[in-house]
Amino acid sequence: MxxxxxxxxxxxxxxxxxxxxxxxxxxxxxxxxxxxxxxxxxxxxxxxxxxxxxxxxxxxxxxxxxxxxxxxxxxxxxxxxxxxxxxxxxxxxxxxxxxxxxxxxxxxxxxxxxxxxxxxxxxxxxxxxxxxxxxxxxxxRDSVSWNVLIHGFLHRGDLGRGLSWFQRARVDGFEPSVSTLVLAIQGCRSIWLLNELFELHGYMIKIGFWGSVSVQNSLLGAYADIDMERAEDMFDEMLERDVISWSVMIAGYLHNEEADLGLRMFVKMVSEAKIDPDEVTLVSVLKACANIQSLIVGKMAHAFVLGKGLDADSFIENSLIDVYCKCRDVDSAVSVFRDMTGRNLVSWNSIVSGYVLNEKYLEALSMFRSMGKEGIEADEVTLVNVLQTCKHYVDLSWCKSVHCLALRKGYESNDFLYNSLTDAYIKCGRIEIAWDLFNGMEEKDTVSWSTMISGLTYNGEPDEAIVAFNKMIHAQGRPNAITIINLLEACSVSAELKRSKSAHGIAIRTCLATEVAVGTAIVDMYSKCGAIESSRKVFDQMSGKNVLSWSAMVAGYGMNGLAHEALTMLAEMKLHNIKPNEVTALSVLSACSHGGLVEEGISFFQSMVDEYDLHRGLEHYSCVVDMLSRAGKFDKAIDLMREMPEGLEAKASAWGALLSASKSFGNKDMGKDVVPRILELEPSNSANYMLASSMYAAGGLWSDAARMRRLAKERGISMVAGYSAVNVNDRSCRFIAGDESHPQGREIQSTVKQLHRCMRIGRSGDLMVEC
Structure with a gap:
């Protein structure tokens, strides 16, 4: 060629x-x-x-x-x-x-x-x-060019730029794809751009995309997150609704904390619309059952799942475990767990968390060990649950083991886990290790600071807690409600009225005092400072009160010796249609106990079940035992302890009340019987040894008193002396037994002796005019 x-x-x-x-x-x-x-x-x-x-x-x-x-x-x-x-x-x-x-x-x-x-x-x-x-x-450039650019920004999470280019493209007259429209809707949803959603809604109708069910469902989901009323309107206007549309509405109600409406929507979906739910729908339904903590509804949902043959889905099975645990039916949760064909890490975490939630800590530890035997590696969620058991049992060795495991797995950057670990060390009394963990955090968030402030208060260091709060404000800026509540708790422990008023002012300046939880904490703080008038004033000014607010006020009157006022508050609750709960009941019984209102206390205790439909727990029985013991009615107290329902057994608090009363009334024989029981129940509580020693000493049994102190020393238990706190000129003054270091010590001792003499005269029935 x-x-x-x-x-x-x-x-x-x-x-x-x-x-x-x-x-x-x-x-x-x-x-x-x-x-x-x-x-x-x-x-x-x-x-x-x-x-x-x-x-x-x-x-x-x-x-x-x-x-x-x-x-x-x-x-x-x-x-x-x-x-x-x-x-x-x-x-x-x-x-x-x-x-x-x-x-x-x-x-x-x-x-x-x-x-x-x-x-x-x-x-x-x-x-x-x-x-x-x-x-x-x-x-x-064609429509594909615009879609690629916009889709790329939105898909990678650069929502601002993605939506900005979407606006430019609309001006240029491009035709968006369905996926780009859906991503634009999701972008507006993520950053709560309601007006932009309205514009998109109109734009989709204008360009003829309104017939796409996927686009409609995406927009419906965005409305459900931002404006549930708008979502309801759109749902009613939709001519075609598929299972996703109904599922979006159910999840929307759940997101807006209206689980009961979500369940009603589910019933309407199945009975009226005749649409079969899928796995996503049923997971939302089960979450709603867990939120309202209704065991009956939860079992009905479980039966529906079984009828549809969807019980083999792992998401549904894990949700069922969560429902039963939150409804306090751990046995059913365990039954679901054991019947699962394919358990994953979420399944194990759900059952461990359920045991912890229901305060079955030994079972939680046993299940944690079973995870290891099954070859399932624990993650951060697992370790956080195990730390809850460490706190409950005050087990430092377990706490350190979890810490080592977290280090081996490289979880140092997980703030949630390390905040839990810090809290666990605090509850185990190792505040210095907690400080080391806290100081080692690269970024301390509000939860980290709140954990340390709360921990210092828990360990009896309210002054250091307040210092930590001031450091947090300097480092972080504006606190949240939890931090303010921790500050108020620190002030209530320090019992200094001036500090408490300052904390109240901080709550007002940060616009958090109007929150019910914060307002309730302020009521409690003033009560513990002895300023019951301030406490009542804050209570009356609260725009929204819940049962905890009322309970705090009842408890405040009780701890300040105003038992009759506490009972009056109970009557006021009835007038305001506020049903007391178990916490309220405990506050009422405690007020009656410390106020000497035995008959009123017994009457209320008997009416708890019949009139108020309340469960009488161990704390309520212990409080009544304390009430009867203080009144010297030992036989009735012991009879009540014997009559406790099955599953309840008198613990150290009840026996401690008997021991304290035995000392006060000089009943040495009763005290001798109680001491072995209480030391068996709480062998590490120094107060029990001191109380027993004091009781023996008051009866002249000096050898027995010395034996108690020697036994405490042999067991390595440090004896912490009790103290009293008195507010003088808005300052809290503490007086420890036997301590004469206070500059006004002799004058105070003389006054105390005079008051004691007056009390003895009053007990004998004479007038106390001279006092």
């Missing part, structure tokens, strides 16, 4: 090119003559098609590089797109930029489809600036 005239050679090449185009191979050429390369070209393009169809993207790039080294020029847009797509699928910027440079050199970026593929590749490699550079350099 080299000897043929030039015109004939060109005609041959033209014929060959036309032949290649006929079979889709016209995009391949050789830098030299084409005819000898025909078999290699056909092999190359076939290989590209095969690799692309199989999703072998790495091999596509390898084959592309081999073709280039062999001298094959690839100019067919469809093949180029497969090469660029391979780069984007692998999110490999190392390949993407060289391919882009090669395309620019070949002049192939003029094809819109090629530029769109390059842009998409950059977006998936999270190189938005390079993608924007390609977009801006495009001579002709």
């Amino acid at each position: 080299n000897d043929e005239p030039i015109e004939r050679k060109e005609l041959y090449n033209l014929f060959l090119l036309r032949h290649l185009k006929k079979y889709g191979l016209g995009s391949f050429a050789m830098r030299s003559h084409l005819s000898p390369s025909f078999p290699r070209i056909t092999s190359t393009i076939s290989r590209f098609k095969e690799l692309s169809c199989n999703g072998s993207w790495h091999e596509v790039l390898v084959h592309f590089n081999e073709a280039k080294r062999a001298g094959v020029e690839i100019t067919e847009p469809s093949v180029i797109n497969s090469v660029v797509k391979a780069s984007s699928k692998l999110s490999n910027e190392q390949h993407g930029k060289p391919i882009h440079a090669w395309l620019l050199k070949q002049g192939l970026d003029a094809f819109s489809s090629v530029s769109n593929s390059i842009m998409d590749s950059y977006m998936k490699c999270r190189d938005s600036e390079s993608a924007l550079g390609v977009f801006r350099s495009m001579e002709s």
Whole structure:
């Protein structure tokens, strides 16, 4: 052919090119003559098609590089797109930029489809600036170009830029894809842009996308997150509702803490609309059952799941465990767990968490050990649950074990776990380790500071807690409600009225005093400072009161010796249609006990079940035992302890009340019987040894008194002396038994002796005019 005239050679090449185009191979050429390369070209393009169809993207790039080294020029847009797509699928910027440079050199970026593929590749490699550079350099942009750019920003979570480019595209008149519209809706939903949602709603109707159920459901979900009333209106206007539409509404009610409405929607979906729920729907329904803590409704939902044959779904099974645990039916939760065919980590965490929630800490530890035997590795959630048992049993060794496990697994950056670990060390009395953990945190959030403030208060260091609060304000700025409540608790422990008033002022300035929980804490704080008038004033000014607020006021009157006023508060609750709970009942019984209102206390205790439909727990029985013991009615107290319902057994608090009363009334025989029981129940409580020693000493049994102190010393129990606190000029003054270091010590002792003499005269029935 080299000897043929030039015109004939060109005609041959033209014929060959036309032949290649006929079979889709016209995009391949050789830098030299084409005819000898025909078999290699056909092999190359076939290989590209095969690799692309199989999703072998790495091999596509390898084959592309081999073709280039062999001298094959690839100019067919469809093949180029497969090469660029391979780069984007692998999110490999190392390949993407060289391919882009090669395309620019070949002049192939003029094809819109090629530029769109390059842009998409950059977006998936999270190189938005390079993608924007390609977009801006495009001579002709189509709807795909806009969709790729907007979809890329929104998909990677850059919502502000994504929505901004979406607005520009609308001005340019592009046609969005369904996926881009859905992402735009999700973007508005994530950053709560209600007005933008309204605009999108109108825009979708205008461009004819309103008929798409997927778009409608996406918009419905956004409304349900931001404005439930708008979601209800839209749902009523929808001509076509599928299972997703109903599921979105049920989840929306659940999100807005209206679980009962979500359950009603589910009933309507099944009974009226005749739509079968799917797994997602039933998970939301079960969450609603857990939220309202209705065991009956939960069992009905379980029966529905069984009837539909969906009980094998792991999400549903885990939700059932959660329902039963929150409804206090742990046995049913365990039954679901044991019947599961495929337990995952969530299943194990759910049952461990359920045991902890129901205060079955030994069972929680046993299940944690079973996890290890089954080869299931614990995660952060598991360890947080185990730490709850460490706090309950005040078990430092377990706490350290969890700490070591967290370090081995590299969970140091998990703030939730380390806050729980800090709290566990605090509850175990190791405040210095808690400080080390706290100081080692790179970023301390509000929860971290609140944990330390609360922990210092718990360990009897309210002054340090207040200092920590001031440091937090300097470092973090505005506190939240939890932090303020912890500050108020610290002030209540310090019992200094001046500090308490300052804390009240901080709550007002931060606009948190109006919250019910904060207001209730303020009421409790003033009560513990002895300022019951301030406590009542704050209570009366609260715009919203719940049963805890009323209970705090009842308890405040009780701890300040105003038992009759506490009972009056109970009557006021009835007038305001506020039903007392078990905490209220305990406050009433405590007030009657300390106020000497035995008959009133017994009457209320008997009416708890019949009139108020309240469960009488161990704390209530212990309080009544204390009440009877203080009144010297030991026989009735012991009879009550014997009559406790099955499952309740008198604990140290009840026996401690008997021991204290035995000392007060000089009943040595009763005390001797009680001491062994209380030391068996609480062998590590120093107060029990001191009380027993004091009782023996008061009866002249000095050898027994010394034996108690010696026993405490042998067991390594430090004896902590009790103290009294008196407010003088808004300051709390503490007086420890036997301590004469106070500058006014002698004067105070003289006053106390005079008061004691007055009390003895009053007990004998004489008038106390001289006092």
